Amino acid sequence: MERSFTLTRAAALDHLSAIVLRTGHAYAAHRNTDRGPDMEPTTTALSPYLRRRLLLEQEVIAASLAAHGPGTAGKFVDEVFWRAYFKGYLETHPKIWPDYLDLVARDHNNLATSSGQRRVFEDAVSGRTGIECFDDWAIELVETGWLHNHTRMWFASIWIFTLRLPWALGAEFFLRHLIDGDPASNTLSWRWVAGLHTRGKNYAARADNIQRYTDDRYSPTGLDEDPAALEESHPAPVRPIPAADAAPAGDVALLLHLDDLNPETLPLGRARVTRIGGLLAHAPAAVELVHRADEAAMADALSRAAEYFGCPASPVTEGWADGLPIVTAWAPVGPSADALPTGCTRVRREWDERIWPRSTRGYFQVKAVIPEILRDCSTGLVAIGDEEFSAKRR
Numbered sequence: 465m466e467r468s469f470t471l472t473r474a475a476a477l478d479h480l481s482a483i484v485l486r487t488g489h490a491y492a493a494h495r496n497t498d499r500g501p502d503m504e505p506t507t508t509a510l511s512p513y514l515r516r517r518l519l520l521e522q523e524v525i526a527a528s529l530a531a532h533g534p535g536t537a538g539k540f541v542d543e544v545f546w547r548a549y550f551k552g553y554l555e556t557h558p559k560i561w562p563d564y565l566d567l568v569a570r571d572h573n574n575l576a577t578s579s580g581q582r583r584v585f586e587d588a589v590s591g592r593t594g595i596e597c598f599d600d601w602a603i604e605l606v607e608t609g610w611l612h613n614h615t616r617m618w619f620a621s622i623w624i625f626t627l628r629l630p631w632a633l634g635a636e637f638f639l640r641h642l643i644d645g646d647p648a649s650n651t652l653s654w655r656w657v658a659g660l661h662t663r664g665k666n667y668a669a670r671a672d673n674i675q676r677y678t679d680d681r682y683s684p685t686g687l688d689e690d691p692a693a694l695e696e697s698h699p700a701p702v703r704p705i706p707a708a709d710a711a712p713a714g715d716v717a718l719l720l721h722l723d724d725l726n727p728e729t730l731p732l733g734r735a736r737v738t739r740i741g742g743l744l745a746h747a748p749a750a751v752e753l754v755h756r757a758d759e760a761a762m763a764d765a766l767s768r769a770a771e772y773f774g775c776p777a778s779p780v781t782e783g784w785a786d787g788l789p790i791v792t793a794w795a796p797v798g799p800s801a802d803a804l805p806t807g808c809t810r811v812r813r814e815w816d817e818r819i820w821p822r823s824t825r826g827y828f829q830v831k832a833v834i835p836e837i838l839r840d841c842s843t844g845l846v847a848i849g850d851e852e853f854s855a856k857r858r
């Protein structure tokens with residue numbers, strides 16, 4: 465079983481070129497089918513790059529639109545906007561993240577005192593439940609670091625409603641192993657399956673749906689196909705998006721983190737980057753495979769940034785900024801934001817600025833502005849970079 469991702473921008477651009485023709489009709493027709501780990505995925509597998517912004521959302525959308533036009537690219541574009549929406553939703557409901565971390569700790573404690581549940585949990589994470597598809601997916605996740613979207617939905621649903629395991633432990637299992645593990649997309653998708661995101665609306669994995677969309681590879685029995693949604697007593701409150709900073713003019717130290725490894729396109733105004741540091745804040749409990757992916761992506765970004773800005777770049781160490789003001793890309797809620805040094809200037813991309821304030825409720829508020837954002841995208845308002853950058857970008 466193999467899925468390998470080379471976490472560099474050059475590899476990301478090669479991958480985008482290789483799959484862009486599949487983001488039109490073929491994507492819309494087949495994206496729900498998981499043909500298995502030994503076959504080409506029916507989706508793009510761009511997520512490890514988008515997660516770290518080795519590729520920007522707007523550039524993969526621009527590539528798809530250029531290849532297919534807005535009608536045919538529509539489904540793919542919509543999915544990329546889901547990612548942006550989830551980032552914005554966590555940003556406007558930040559308490560969901562620490563609450564999730566607390567639940568993980570509490571649920572692990574409970575496992576220690578409940579041998580029955582501990583056995584179910586251990587069987588689930590090691591692929592020994594006896595539900596063949598679920599067991600294969602658990603092993604696929606651990607071995608490859610990736611799962612198809614539909615499979616993630618089935619897996620989460622079986623975890624919560626058939627095995628009756630706590631959703632937060634399932635989300636943690638994903639975040640430990642996924643190469644695209646993302647605090648927003650992961651936590652909110654698990655909550656969506658559970659019926660906590662769109663309250664009262666949960667996702668039930670059905671045997672006939674699994675059979676159909678795995679090309680008859682699986683036909684599970686014994687699933688709970690009519691479960692009630694989970695409930696919570698204190699949903700996280702909404703907050704306005706905090707204002708971003710403007711980069712100061714003059715010499716600055718640029719801090720890179722795993723949520724934005726695209727330093728060439730940051731809105732830095734008249735700042736002059738003379739030092740670059742890389743801050744690695746991995747997902748909590750992430751495994752070695754994920755650490756290696758993070759490290760490769762960071763090494764690539766540091767070396768590109770050093771060449772682009774013409775100054776030294778290295779992992780963050782004591783005194784790396786040499787007393788200069790530190791500027792960084794806005795880190796959305798999650799480990800990078802938690803690890804940022806206090807007092808640094810956080811700049812935000814126009815893309816996030818446009819989408820996040822609309823991400824306070826359902827996806828429909830974001831969907832309504834997609835045409836407007838795409839129009840601006842094509843007139844360069846959120847363009848991926850200037851001429852000079854385009855020439856340098858490989």
Ligand SMILES: Cc1cc2nc3c(=O)[nH]c(=O)nc-3n(C[C@H](O)[C@H](O)[C@H](O)COP(=O)(O)OP(=O)(O)OC[C@H]3O[C@@H](n4cnc5c(N)ncnc54)[C@H](O)[C@@H]3O)c2cc1C
Nearest residue numbers: 507508509510511543544547613616644645646649650653
């Ligand atoms: C339980 C569960 C957990 C998930 N955990 C993560 C996670 O940790 N990290 C993550 O990036 N995605 C997560 N997703 C969303 C989605 O499954 C992946 O983004 C997608 O499978 C990545 O494959 P792809 O690049 O081939 O997607 P494509 O279908 O080719 O879509 C292109 C891009 O759009 C975005 N996208 C597509 N579908 C979704 C979606 N449903 N939600 C948000 N963004 C989407 C991704 O950035 C993706 O790379 C999760 C979904 C579920 C149901």
